[in-house]
Amino acid sequence: MDRLIKLLNKDKKMVVGLMSGTSIDGIDCALVEIEGSGLNTKVNLLKFYNHPISLELKRDILKACSITQSSVELICRLNFKIGEEFAEAVLKICELVGINCNDVDLIGSHGQTIYHIPQNSTLQMGEASVIAEKTGIAVVADFRVRDVAAGGHGAPLVPYTEYLLYRNSYKTIALQNIGGIGNVTVIPKGCGINEVYAFDTGPGNMMIDAIVEKITNGKMRFDEEGKLASKGKINTKLLSELMLHPFIIKNPPKTTGREEFGLEYSEKILEKYLNSNVSESDIINTVTYFTATSICENYRKFILLKHDIDEVIISGGGTYNKTLIRMIKEELKGINVLTQEDIGLSSEAKEAVAFAILANEAIHGNANNLPNVTEANKSVVMGKIMY
Numbered sequence: 001m002d003r004l005i006k007l008l009n010k011d012k013k014m015v016v017g018l019m020s021g022t023s024i025d026g027i028d029c030a031l032v033e034i035e036g037s038g039l040n041t042k043v044n045l046l047k048f049y050n051h052p053i054s055l056e057l058k059r060d061i062l063k064a065c066s067i068t069q070s071s072v073e074l075i076c077r078l079n080f081k082i083g084e085e086f087a088e089a090v091l092k093i094c095e096l097v098g099i100n101c102n103d104v105d106l107i108g109s110h111g112q113t114i115y116h117i118p119q120n121s122t123l124q125m126g127e128a129s130v131i132a133e134k135t136g137i138a139v140v141a142d143f144r145v146r147d148v149a150a151g152g153h154g155a156p157l158v159p160y161t162e163y164l165l166y167r168n169s170y171k172t173i174a175l176q177n178i179g180g181i182g183n184v185t186v187i188p189k190g191c192g193i194n195e196v197y198a199f200d201t202g203p204g205n206m207m208i209d210a211i212v213e214k215i216t217n218g219k220m221r222f223d224e225e226g227k228l229a230s231k232g233k234i235n236t237k238l239l240s241e242l243m244l245h246p247f248i249i250k251n252p253p254k255t256t257g258r259e260e261f262g263l264e265y266s267e268k269i270l271e272k273y274l275n276s277n278v279s280e281s282d283i284i285n286t287v288t289y290f291t292a293t294s295i296c297e298n299y300r301k302f303i304l305l306k307h308d309i310d311e312v313i314i315s316g317g318g319t320y321n322k323t324l325i326r327m328i329k330e331e332l333k334g335i336n337v338l339t340q341e342d343i344g345l346s347s348e349a350k351e352a353v354a355f356a357i358l359a360n361e362a363i364h365g366n367a368n369n370l371p372n373v374t375e376a377n378k379s380v381v382m383g384k385i386m387y
Contacts, residue, residue, distance in 0.1 A: 003387055007105055007138065008363060011035060014046075016093065016137075017356030018086050018109040020126070022180025022258055023205050023317060024058045025221065027051040029089040030352035031097060031104075037364040041164045041357060047097050048349040051089035055218070057081065064114050064125075065258050075114065075125070082112050083130030090135050101135050108359025108383070109141040110351075116144075118153040118255045119375065128386040138387035140359035146383070147369045152376030155255040159185040159198040159373050160361075161354040167191070171310040174303065176328075177351065178318025180206040181257055182295050185373075186303055189310070198373045199252035199302070202245070202294035203261040205317050207287050208324075210266035215280050223284060226323025232285030235278050242269070242290040243297070252302055253375050291318070292327035299332070312337045319347040359383060 007013065012035045019028040029049045035042040053061075063069040064078055086109055094101050109131060111124030128141035144154035162175050162185045175185040185198040208229075209222045223229055247256050266287075273283055303309060312335055318324055319339045329337045340347040361368040367379035 010105065013105040013360065014103060015106045015108060015356040015360060016090050016104055017352040018089060018107065019352040019355055020112045022113065023209060024053060024061050025317065026053050027086060027089045028348060028352040029093045030349045030356060031093050032353055032356045034356065034360050037360055038366055039164065043353060043357060045346060045349055045353060047093055048346055049093045049096055050348065051092060061112060062263060079125040079127050080130055082125045083127035086126045087131045087134035101137060104137050106359055107131060107137050107139045108355040109139060110355045111141060116257045119151060122148050122154045128384060132386045140362045140383040140385050142384045143358055143382040146380050147374050147376050150376040150378055150380050152374035153253060153255045156183050156198045156373060158351060158354040159196050160368050160370050161357040163187060163193050163196050172307055174309050174312045176295060176312055176314045178204040178314060178316040180204055182291060188307060194372055196370060200255045201298040202248055203291050206261050207266045210263050211270050211284060211287055214267060214270055223321060226288060226321040228281060229285045229288040229323040232279065232281030234289050235282045235286045238273050238278065238286045239290060248294050248297060253373060288324050289327055292324055292331055295328060296331035309335050313340060313343065315340045315347040315350040
């Protein structure tokens with residue numbers, strides 16, 4: 001307890017945020033300096049590092065996510081293995097910066113989502129006790145479960161931190177993340193925190209990555225810069241089928257994940273249209289356009305009918321897919337579409353930074369969910385503290 005009190009009394013804290021998303025393309029690790037808490041929070045990114053996840057570990061995680069392939073033994077083993085990988089990411093970023101682990105005050109770890117049932121239950125792996133033991137640093141982890149316990153979806157969680165960092169008196173801003181899944185946070189100009197709203201828009205990179213990996217027999221894990229997609233054209237029949245997915249037209253609040261747009265769904269689509277003599281490049285192009293148009297269709301149905309958007313700021317791995325970004329800009333003509341890099345920040349680091357902030361809020365006892373976003377019954381302090 002003395003250690004926690006000492007931590008609370010520090011004006012500035014060095015915090016590591018850890019995030020592994022639905023793409024399972026590495027552990028995002030952000031070292032930040034945080035001053036203050038709540039609306040007075042100030043954050044300075046010191047270093048970002050993406051810790052690689054081996055292909056073997058990724059395949060094991062995907063097995064654990066599968067209803068048909070998973071087992072209690074696999075989940076039990078992976079919980080510790082992923083915790084070890086998260087700890088290694090912290091040790092490595094300290095080495096890269098040239099500091100001792102003792103210089104870091106706190107770790108905020110999202111973990112790796114294995115299965116998510118909105119407003120029912122959710123499971124993230126990456127044992128916090130392992131991270132704390134191997135680094136010697138206090139850890140706040142397993143954020144989502146408290147919101148779900150309070151009747152919420154357990155997602156999205158980042159909007160709380162986005163309000164702290166991006167609120168603007170003169171602009172309505174849409175913050176679009178494109179990780180494995182796409183999600184948007186809308187911050188109306190001059191709004192209070194309870195006026196922020198957010199929801200998942202559908203697939204981000206998840207289907208693109210799965211189909212590219214399958215087509216290339218594992219030689220490629222993603223479509224670098226959207227080069228493969230750029231060689232194809234839209235197949236209208238495939239696009240129509242994809243856009244009929246019930247999630248796309250579902251009213252917010254809504255969340256989704258690998259359960260709806262994961263490997264099984266992607267492989268089923270791929271097999272069906274290859275058997276219909278649709279070319280591989282056309283399938284990749286169409287699935288990429290599906291991500292773009294599902295995002296924009298959600299804007300048209302659920303945002304633009306309420307108010308104008310002054311800026312869309314995109315983050316996540318999807319920002320590096322030039323074909324995808326071009327498609328989104330074409331769909332949103334008249335709206336200023338930017339990336340985090342365009343405003344001097346990091347697309348890769350954004351969500352890892354968010355979990356550093358959520359950890360800081362947790363140790364201060366600040367409620368760090370947004371019930372109007374997650375549909376929780378009340379505001380709660382998310383995160384389990386291990387020290």
